[in-house]
Amino acid sequence: MRIPPYHKKPSWERFFAGMIFGAIVTWFFFLFTYGTFQQKQVTLIKEQREHISDLNEQIKLFQNDLYKLNEDNKRKLLIQSVEVNLINAEQYRISQPDRLAIEEEIKDQISEVITKDIESVYQTKEILKRSIENKRFKGDGHDYQVKVEELIIYTRLSVQLRISFAK
Template identity: 40%
Template sequence: MRIPPYYRQPSWQRFFAGALIGGVISWMVFLFMFGVLQEEQTSLIKEQQKTINDLEVDISHWQEDFKELNKENSKLLTIQDIKLEIVNAKEYRINDSLSVFQAEEEIKSDLSPLLAKDLDSVYKNKDLVKKTIENKILKINDKRYKVKIKEIYFYTVIQIILELEYDG
């Protein structure tokens, strides 16, 4: 088999030359369009990266400010409530909850000046709070009891767990 002699006919020569020139021109147009689109995409990515970096810096500044504000606010906490609990009332046969409630309220009334005070200052004076409670003698059902602090928790709500001792 042999190749047909198209290279001798000028019409075929023009066709192949046109196809070759058209292929080169279309390749050049493709490269130009692809380059322009890639350049646009690259500039868009650079702008987005710059925006992301700026936002990350802003976020870090906001987070630092937020942490500082939280620290300042935690320093400014105040006492909102006082909760008392007498745990060993059953040992002394104090069965009526009214007597226990009245004893708790009597101690709460002594601690009422602590409400709306700064948590830090109350904590610094915790020994005074303990002495105020422990020097209290309660009269329940015609018997006298001393109060001992078993546990005390300081936060916006002061929680105090108390024990009674017979004061004979």
């Protein structure tokens, strides 16, 4: 069997040449559009990666801030210091060194509440009051007794005391 000689007819030669030329043109068109779309996709992916990395950095910053805020809140919810004040020390003419000694003795007595949470100290406030009021203090040759006038429980435990002669 023999293949017909199409190469000798100019109409067929033009048809095949047009097909080859069209294939080459469409191939270049395809490469151009595919390259353009791929370039857009690559730039979009790069922008998204940068955006994701920025968001991850923001998440880390927010997590660090949240961690710091939680630590600050934990610290704020603990008793950090104790303040003792004698209200009427001048009335009994207690000298300044004796007054400071009484205040320091009371501070030492209740210093165990430092670093305890506010809620547990609030629940045991009556025991704290009674432990302060049941103790007698010496100064200037007299025995003194204190009564808790005001007890403020916050990050600083503030105790206002009224002093009197012991009975």
